[in-house]
Amino acid sequence: MARCDFWSHCFPARTEAESQARPGDMGPRARRTLPLLLLLLLLVRTVVPQGRLPRSHSLRYLFMGASELDLGLPLFEALGYVDDQLFVSYNHESRRAEARAPWVQGRTSSQLWLQLSQSLKGWDHMFTVDFWTIMDNHNHSKESHTLQVMLGCEVQADNSTRGFWRYGYDGQDHLEFCPDTLDWRAAEPEAWPTKLEWEVHQIRAKQNKVYLQRDCPQQLRQLLELGRGILDQQVPPWVKVTRRVTSAVTTLRCRALNFYPKNISMRWLKDSQPLDAKVEPQDVLPSGDGTYQGWLALAVPPGEEQRHTCQVGHPGLDQPLMATWAPSSPSALVIGVVSGTVVCILVVFTGVLLRTLRKKHASRGVARDYVLADCQ
Template sequence: MELTPLLVIFLQTGVVFAGSHSYSYFYTGNSDGGQGHPHFTAAAYLDDFPIGVYTSETKTFQIKTKWIEEKADPALWKNYTNIFQRWETDFRQGVKKMMEHFNQTEGFHSLQWMYGCELDDDGGIRAYDLDGYDGKEFMALDLDRVIHISSRPETEAIAHKWNTETIEAEKMKTYLEVQCIETLKKYISYGKEHLERKVTPQVKVFHQQSAGFIKLHCQVYGFFPQAIKVKWLRSEEEKVQPFEVLQILPNTDFTYQTRVTITVAPEEMDTYFCHVEHSSLEKPHIVVWEPSRNNLLYMSLGASSVLLLILTFVMGLWLGRRRPANRTSTYSLTPAMDGDQPTPSSAV
């Protein structure tokens, strides 16, 4: 299943809090099917991982999590199929109505809906109900006031219409705060050994050179549970370096991955440490990156390229003046080139 932009944003914004579990549904209706985009897709998620998926092409809810399939009543999956088949019809009509609302007569468009609940270790609960169009949120259900709130001026009329149907909003609030939590607790009990397991992170550091700078990446992958701390430290100062962080993302094997990056200027070349803390580790895992001779050479060339050009020009003039007029040069001041890499020349 290809993730829609709204779902990707949801998974990357940390909606699921550390020490909590969530149960969610994601629906997507597309104006045009084919090319990897079914007319309709629905998926159920436990935390960040799919329990099962229904599409307009398969016409059935297909289980993706084996340990839930083994313990749940098979009649449940048939019920899911029946529910999603009805939603498929509604979403086909819904996409057409949204296109009319935005005065669109052609092009690829999609209508999305996601809702779910979360349960903290301390028993606290949260819930959400969001609607999106073409990957952008346009509506949210305020569960405290039980009204729909438009997040875009052009959809305020839709919010007003939905708010006249108060019974549906009340039903949704009850589902999210009661039935959804009950289902989540049941699935947590089914997968206790999986959800409470600890998998040690794998750590890899590498660098990329760009425009006179070096980017240091600390790739951390294959860990579970999700909560993790990753930072870069410089030399023995133990000073945390400003970094860019890739959001923690799920893998297909029920583990997570992330990456933390820092940018190093020529004058900041030093030994750096990627410092990783995770519940599966007795002590922090530290991986060292040290500047190699090649890195230093690259940085020097990048920082002083103008100076080198000037020096080469001056040396050329000086040697040209010293050379006898009737003598032919047998060497070169510049190295011979093999592709993009210098090779030894006869002058050296």
């Protein structure tokens, strides 16, 4: 059975550096959930425009839990993200929403936060009921199992919206809600009993649609207003192309570093024309300091490296960046060799000088001790 592949809009994993550097660290429980989070991570890929990339925004909630606590997870735990910024967490034990971003921490008494807390408590109950329904339809009662739910919405640059509500069971695709048709798409045959059971309750389907198409976008806009100046910042990438040569293939790698937000586009051109050939897909990962890094690789014939150009588009750029591989100049290589040789000579000379001085100092000390002893 295929692993999760419908989680096309994912939550960024927090690196250890981020966990230590950011206020409101979620502690040991959140770190224990990292393997489950990594299971859900699939990276967003975008289409390259011919100018500045439009900026879209998203609100996403990730729910996860285990039927038994031996997996290190509580029965229910929730993480909420605006774009790629973690802003709230909730678990079944505390039954309390906790702010996880500085731009939210001072607003926990607002009406928006109270509504959010009530929603999370409601989802806590819904998650438990859904979990046992799915387990019962699988005839699972004793073994430990996991359930993951991802729901939320996106508001595009043209103000259009799109909602998503997906379930994953034991790390595999399970069910996806379709708001336009008010039904559920089964990702595997085992999901059909739950699909049929849930589709009988049209009231729930209508409530889901209202949340995805009205309530979620409204809450997202309120959160964006709350985080103005932080969530709308744009840091353009620094781009570099490197080459790796092996006996079998020559590979060019285009790296985009230190950019924010996460959405970026990368593609290869040959002689200024887009390549139709398939290339290794790009990966976009957190750098640990709040920015992101991505890369795109391409195998090329030896000697044709400089015919290929990497084109990078990002919301922080007015025009796409173009980068090509540049071979190291012979003069730079000679300077590097000479510099290395000089450094080695200096190190050896310094070592010999220090050893000589130590020997002289030691011999003087011995002579002085001998004379003092002889005077007595």
